[in-house]
Amino acid sequence: MQMxxxxxxxxxxxxxxxxxxxxxxxxxxxxxxAYLLEPLLNAFEKETGIESNVVFAKQGLAERLEREGxxxxxxxxxxxxxxxINELVERGLVQNVDNEVLEDNIPENLRHPDGKWFAxxxxxxxxxxxxxxxxxxxxxxxxxxxxxKWDNRICTRSGKHPYNIALIxxxxxxxxxxxxEKWLADVKDNLARKPQGGDRDQIKAIAEGVCDVAIGNSYYxxxxxxxxNQRPIAxxxxxxxPNAEGRGTHVNISGISLTKSAPNRENAIKLMEFLSxxxxxxxxxxxxxxxxxxxxxxPTGLVAEWGxxxxxxxxxxxxxxxxxxxxxxxxRVDYDGE
Amino acid sequence: MSEAAxxxxxxxxxxxxxxxxxxxxLISAVLTTAIVxxxxxxxxxxxxFPEENIWPHLIETTLPRYLITTIQLMAGVGAITLAxxxxxxxxxxxCEFPGRKFFEWAMLLPFAVPAYVIAYVYTSLLDYAGPVQxxxxxxxxxxxxxxxxxxxxxxxxxxxxxLGLVLYPYVYLLARAAFLEQSxxxxxxxxxxxxxxxxxxxxxxxxxxxxxxAVGLSLVLMETLNDFGTVDFFAVQTLTAGLFDTWMNLGNxxxxxxxxxxxxxxVVILVTLERYSRRRQQQFAARDNRExxxxxxxxxxxxxxxxxxxxxPVLFGFVIPGATLGLYAWEYFGESWNPDFVRNTFNSLFLSxxxxxxxxxxxxxxxxxxxxxxxxxxxxxxxxxxLGYAMPGAVLAVGVIVxxxxxxNWLDSLMREFFGISTGLLLSGSAFALVFAYxxxxxxxxxxxxxxxxxxxxxxxxxxxxxxxxxxGKTLVKVxxxxxxxxxxTAALVVFVDCMKELPATLILRPFNFETLATYVYQFAxxxxxxxxxxxxxxxxxxxxIPIILMSRSISxxxxxx
Numbered sequence: 001m002q003m004x005x006x007x008x009x010x011x012x013x014x015x016x017x018x019x020x021x022x023x024x025x026x027x028x029x030x031x032x033x034a035y036l037l038e039p040l041l042n043a044f045e046k047e048t049g050i051e052s053n054v055v056f057a058k059q060g061l062a063e064r065l066e067r068e069g070x071x072x073x074x075x076x077x078x079x080x081x082x083x084x085i086n087e088l089v090e091r092g093l094v095q096n097v098d099n100e101v102l103e104d105n106i107p108e109n110l111r112h113p114d115g116k117w118f119a120x121x122x123x124x125x126x127x128x129x130x131x132x133x134x135x136x137x138x139x140x141x142x143x144x145x146x147x148x149k150w151d152n153r154i155c156t157r158s159g160k161h162p163y164n165i166a167l168i169x170x171x172x173x174x175x176x177x178x179x180x181e182k183w184l185a186d187v188k189d190n191l192a193r194k195p196q197g198g199d200r201d202q203i204k205a206i207a208e209g210v211c212d213v214a215i216g217n218s219y220y221x222x223x224x225x226x227x228x229n230q231r232p233i234a235x236x237x238x239x240x241x242p243n244a245e246g247r248g249t250h251v252n253i254s255g256i257s258l259t260k261s262a263p264n265r266e267n268a269i270k271l272m273e274f275l276s277x278x279x280x281x282x283x284x285x286x287x288x289x290x291x292x293x294x295x296x297x298x299p300t301g302l303v304a305e306w307g308x309x310x311x312x313x314x315x316x317x318x319x320x321x322x323x324x325x326x327x328x329x330x331x332r333v334d335y336d337g338e
Numbered sequence: 339m340s341e342a343a344x345x346x347x348x349x350x351x352x353x354x355x356x357x358x359x360x361x362x363x364l365i366s367a368v369l370t371t372a373i374v375x376x377x378x379x380x381x382x383x384x385x386x387f388p389e390e391n392i393w394p395h396l397i398e399t400t401l402p403r404y405l406i407t408t409i410q411l412m413a414g415v416g417a418i419t420l421a422x423x424x425x426x427x428x429x430x431x432x433c434e435f436p437g438r439k440f441f442e443w444a445m446l447l448p449f450a451v452p453a454y455v456i457a458y459v460y461t462s463l464l465d466y467a468g469p470v471q472x473x474x475x476x477x478x479x480x481x482x483x484x485x486x487x488x489x490x491x492x493x494x495x496x497x498x499x500x501l502g503l504v505l506y507p508y509v510y511l512l513a514r515a516a517f518l519e520q521s522x523x524x525x526x527x528x529x530x531x532x533x534x535x536x537x538x539x540x541x542x543x544x545x546x547x548x549x550x551x552a553v554g555l556s557l558v559l560m561e562t563l564n565d566f567g568t569v570d571f572f573a574v575q576t577l578t579a580g581l582f583d584t585w586m587n588l589g590n591x592x593x594x595x596x597x598x599x600x601x602x603x604x605v606v607i608l609v610t611l612e613r614y615s616r617r618r619q620q621q622f623a624a625r626d627n628r629e630x631x632x633x634x635x636x637x638x639x640x641x642x643x644x645x646x647x648x649x650x651p652v653l654f655g656f657v658i659p660g661a662t663l664g665l666y667a668w669e670y671f672g673e674s675w676n677p678d679f680v681r682n683t684f685n686s687l688f689l690s691x692x693x694x695x696x697x698x699x700x701x702x703x704x705x706x707x708x709x710x711x712x713x714x715x716x717x718x719x720x721x722x723x724x725l726g727y728a729m730p731g732a733v734l735a736v737g738v739i740v741x742x743x744x745x746x747n748w749l750d751s752l753m754r755e756f757f758g759i760s761t762g763l764l765l766s767g768s769a770f771a772l773v774f775a776y777x778x779x780x781x782x783x784x785x786x787x788x789x790x791x792x793x794x795x796x797x798x799x800x801x802x803x804x805x806x807x808x809x810x811g812k813t814l815v816k817v818x819x820x821x822x823x824x825x826x827x828t829a830a831l832v833v834f835v836d837c838m839k840e841l842p843a844t845l846i847l848r849p850f851n852f853e854t855l856a857t858y859v860y861q862f863a864x865x866x867x868x869x870x871x872x873x874x875x876x877x878x879x880x881x882x883x884i885p886i887i888l889m890s891r892s893i894s895x896x897x898x899x900x
Contacts, residue, residue, distance in 0.1 A: 027850055033861040034853075053850030056861060059586060060846035063736045064766075067743035071750055071763045073850070087589050158573065160583055196492050196573035208466040209482025233467070327587045331399035336575065 026267040028054045029061045030078040032254065037078070039283050044274050050267045065093050065259060072261040075268035078120075080254045081162040085117045086320035094257040099269060105276035105294045109313060110253065119253035119316075120275050121290035123217045124309050125167050126249065127240040128203055130212045134238075139213060141243045142171065142250070146186035154190045155202040155211040159335035160327065163199075163217060163252060168329060169322035170250045173314055177325060185333040195336050200224060207233040217252075218309075222289025222302050241309055248312035252319075253293070363810060367707035367716065370700055371723045377737030377778050378602070378725045384736070385599045388592030392584050400580060408563065408576040411498055415562045416555060418502030422651045423509025423554065428539065429648060431517040432525075434633040435641035441648040442514075443887055448655025449507035449832075450882025452839040452856065454567030455875050457500045458863060459659040461571070464491045492572045500568055503655035505558045511828055512554035512787065516547035518824070519794065522631050535634070549790040552612050557727070557783060560605055564730040566842065577601055578730055591736070598733045605728035606721065660879055666872030678853065683877060686854040689769065690837035693776035694830045700777065701784030701829060705792050706814050709800075720789065724782035731779065731842035738775045738847060742766040767849050775843045780836050784829040791825035792818065835882045855881070 030037060034056040041052040055061070055074075065072055065088075077094070079085045088094045089112065097115035110119035127139060139145070145154060156164065171180040192211035202214035203221060214237075224234035241249045256275060262268050274280055281292035282300070289303050298304070330336065396404075429435070430442045448456075464470055466483055480486050490496065520543065528538040544551070566578050577597060585594035636644070704723055708716045726734055743766040753761045765771060795818060803813040819826065841856045848857065855878045862871035 033864065035861055055848060055850055055852070056857075057845040058864060059582070059732050059842070060735055060739075063591065064739050064743075064846060067739045068763060068766060069743070069747050071743075071747055071760070073763065073767060090589075160587055162587070165587060194573060197571075204465075204467060209484055210466070324588055327583070328395055328399075331395065334399070336573070337403065 025051050026264050026271050027073045027075045029074045030056045070261050074259050075262045075264045077257050082316045082320045083323045085255050089116045095260050097258050101273045110293050117255045117257045119255045119293045121254045121284050122251045123290050124249045124251050127242050128214045128237040130206045131238045133212045146183045150190040152192050153212040155205040155214045158195045159330035165326045166252050166319050167250050168326040169319045172322045173318050181329050188333050188335045207236045219289040244310050248310040251311040363707040363710050371719045374723045374778050376741040380740035381595050381737040382599050385595035389590040392593035404577045404580045412559050412562050414498035415501045419506040419509045419558045422506040426648050427510045427513035429644045433644050434635050435644040444652050445510050446507050446886045448504050450879045451504050453504050456659045457568045457571050459662045494574050497572045497574045508557045509554040512550040516550035553786040553790050560728050602728050663872045663876045666869045667876050682853045682855050682858050690834045693773050693837045694834040696777050697780050697784045697833045698830050701788045704785050705788040709792050726778035727782035735843040735846040771847045776837045780833045783832050787829040791822050
């Protein structure tokens, strides 16, 4: 029958695998948007002639990698947030990398002891305050977010967002579960509105007068300043590096891991080396206003203007381990509720 | 003369097609269902292996809220889509008013707008920084958000409205097709027996259209239940939100699969109840196309009501979001124009077209096999094959990976062992995986519409054709398919547009460097930069419109062609 023929043809046509594993390529599963990687991958190709292929998704890549098993075409996984990376390690989907270039470029606290992951950038979880309504020095720590004086004045995105979960995990690590829960419940009581939107929306909310204090990642603020339509909004807030005087500001990372299957292992390692090199690190810092993981690269432009960040040296591993406790805590205090 | 009978004789179709028919149809139906049901079965399988038992924590904390919110959302969206869909379908089919012909297809336009896009657009229009509140502040001299009250768009009500606006075309499409297929003389008979127009609508027209409307509504409700983009953006905590939280934050895929399975059971119960409540009805309507529909002529105020009923949903569901996107696209043209555009558009069109065709073919196979073998077993097969729609796209994607990658690796091991060559991954990570996923996901749409339309063709047609010596296959091609042309086009259209908009499964399953318009829009939208991708978002909408217009034309022409 004609229809059957057509159907067969269609299936045959679509079944042609599009992922190539030929030489001169490297395949990336990415939790970061492909367009954010583009300048870096272009620079990589220019230098080495190796082409990169990307699949970006926010969910399901770990499952895909796991099911594809030893035949998976993916060479590296690029992630944001330490918990995602840790998940790959725990499920045994990545392999050790023992490489001097990477070990020279990335400080010890920003990589896995066996080389199962390497951080490429760090981003501070900062506090943003209204220039108009909050005095300089009025809030300097995460702990102060629980003060009664901020009643009905704080905005954040969902407590379940990985960035907030990581912050809460760090609070658990520093104060223990009981005190952290009390802190979180008090912050929840201070919220001006039900958690919603992304980090930029919290900064907007300050400009709108809905709240005076917000939590957000550094680069969102940077990106708003770089966008001429959003700059006037961003200019109404001041950024605070929380706990700068004490244990340091909570930071999270974006990172890279080599998969177990990695058909193009050598190219993949070249990519990892390249991304940790000063050249690539500078692109990261400038294009997305993040902090380079390579200590040799000093922040430039906007990031430099903000002043130095004193990162909390709590191990990222510990933050990842507290993830589950943090998620359940958010449910218990009903952080995202009305 | 046309003839329609509601009720009586549930066993009518049983003997006619009986045992002498070849088993080919039965076998192909069983095989197809087995393949199509694999992803759903995989998810159910995963549900047996949770990392930990998630329920005690859920029940203690957020589950009650998830449940209540989900039910509120579904009830609200259901009510909105029924009201808009039925009223507008009835108006354009049966009433004469200015612009009627235009609204026949224009009612479908909001369908081309993905829910996550309309949610974004209305947020940017109605939030504090948007033009509406800005103008209000100017007029009244308000200083900031604390000076006045404005409805919060990011709320349950907001999400209900957004979903209602883009989903009502499901009800409209199926209701209109059903109204068109009804014989006008039925209506006249009812009127001549003393029923008012309104009472005829509820007592005669609607009951006959019910199978089709039920299909439309159940599609709306499943889509609502599965929506993640909109509810996430609006911070509305439905069961889907809980599912993703369990999966992504607690790393408990098994637990998430359990929630998905629970939702599935919920849907199955809902659909079964609806079917059970009309189990004693069987309808056959031999259509008589020679008799034209006589539309009501109405007073001017009534005509204006009809215009409003049709114009408002189109205005809010299409014109405003489309114009806003156009404006953004213009403003950010430099940043959103991209040479990959043509390729992304081609990818979307090619995948959606292939999937629409495949889905239609399988839908016809299943529905027709069910007609030939009207047994309890076939009914179960039909339901089983349609379950993909009742599952969130991202979860279904994992369900697709499991069997495909399993097959690939099995074949690879076999080849390595016997021939020393590696075949690698053949199916997973290819466009095939995407077409397969779309087919599994949207089969409910085509199978459901074909089935409900087939039910309305009287079995005497089959008997006549068969007794004149045609095989079941020939009868299908010569008799049924021509009669069903409108329905088939509708089904293909719906699947096509749905595929164009599909996002979560596409993201997870696509090959390297492969973007559809939807994934391209998403990478910016997910980074809080949707305005950068207003242009591709607009293209999704526009690409959806073209088939809508084409097919809508052919649907209305089915009425005049004998």
